[in-house]
Amino acid sequence: MVHAPVTPQHAPRPARPAGAWLSAAVALGCSAWLAGAAAHTPDLPAPALDAPAPLTPAGVLAPNAVSRAAPASSAAARAAVAPVPAQRVQLRGDAATPALTAYWFLPREGATPRALPVVVALHGCGGLLAQGARRDGTTAATSTVAGTTDVSALLQQRYREYAHWLTERGYAVLMPDSFSARGKPHGICAEPIDNRAIDERTRRADALAALRWVAQQPAVDASRIVLLGWSNGAQAVLATVDASRPWPAGTPPVERAVAFYPGCKRAVQQHSFRLRSPLLLMIGGADDWTPATRCAMLQSAVQARQPGARFRLEIYPGAYHGFDGTSELHRRTDVPAAAMRKSQSVTVGGDAVARVAALAQLDSWLASPDP
Template identity: 70%
Template structure:
């Protein structure tokens, strides 16, 4: 038998020790992996308490998320009355300048609320100077954002972080209406003609503001406000000569029934329409019909339709799923008298915000 020289024994022992240590490490690692629980599968139903937009979207967006910064305050402004239309209360968000002075005019989003209105249920004290001309808030040091519903506050901050100024006009107060969806739009005096008039007034107002790029206006709306978006960008309707064009439009779960029944409905701006596949208030099937009809009339129209399977009306919100029974029978829903399901959906919400981020960032949507 061959004997290993004494001079080589330490080296053999060292190699043996290294091998033993390596095998032990592999065994320990394997044990750790075997006992690591698999991550839970995301639920399709939104939990009652959900993180805000800013917390949900950064990992899902298609571009580098903006740096976290202080919340953008809102100024409460008054859009002057125009012929045949009352003055409009509105909330105006202008992103803060960073360390580098701003050199380019800002794009702007005009955002139209749903039938529940813009304001929250808590009364807020907001000082507004009587006789405000509509160009500035009475006191720009007072943040009016707390008066808004949580969803609208979150959207305004999300958009401001991406460099957009945001105007949110309040159509209900201007027309003496209370929040609520229990009556038809006609009974509320808030049909699409009225809301389109308000939207056009808002477009004219933002175009007059200093530091705003009037060629980059986005019109965005939810539910009844999204229906107003469709009415506003309908190319079959006359466009006032003194009103800036909408560069692109976004509609969250509108009622597409009227636009489908309008046989000459066409688009004057690119449209992103997002809706839940399980929506029983404003069914997605009608919006799919609208897209088909528009593309048949305008083969080159840019009409993007995103349907989120299993999601209900208001899927981009944070409320728990619940049934509303205050929806009128002539609202176009398929469950008149039985109520409709509304509420957030965490998965659809993240996907929709990523889609919205991509749509806004694209130079050619």
């Protein structure tokens, strides 16, 4: 496991609910990780996809709740994990980029008195929308908040939970949908990587459009923008913060970046790749879809080119692709084989111990004045 000491927290962080749960979460996450890494069992039970445990302080503090949570079937349980309502907005890029739908979350009124930091969050290859959502922005399942339909019900549970987790900490959150406007609302995972029309250049352009949009919003601190992504979206994070690429005029900088289990192959092959922003990259040591070894190679290459680069790599032994989720481990057979992975079968699913450690690490990274 590649691990560096957690940076001490010396500056105020975004507002959050009362209670000193963070220090307990970090301590518990670290101790649970150290104790569980050696005895890790990859088939750790977890709830089904339709009943994930919430990304809340309680969930962080109780790692067993990830694998033993009961289905959130009651109204009270659903309310406990419901994020603040989302607003559906339109992002306009350049002439070659269609207008994208994005989902904008703000902390609850009164949660913070100062200009808001922002997280721009980029979805994975499975898309942003839940399976029940339709391209026209409607869904068979609706959520009503204060008498109005909450459009966050259109999103996959993972992304709704992260929006809730981040807004609780005083962040505004923008989640652009890169796929629906291009006719692929439910993803491109089954498409061969080299044949995808929606590639990392496309998604980088979307990320830049999202950065420009958030910088124009009132009550936003454009100097505190975090770019975060998962899998295919994490590859877009790498492409966006690549300092060898030009930065468009009028686009605010990314203060720090977070990448969950990206495919690092292309960045490794790009010998000019350098970091424009501090980066936290988290990946499972057993990931057979986007191998951790390539990301370790990328870290070494970047640090050789940029001795002062802030590139933190966390590899969680025994964890697979999607370890921060709550689905049971299962094999996907719809993923095209790659050059270094002859099989079309990959393992995906949540890992209770790695999830706790990663959320504590993410919390610390976001809070640190000098990541």
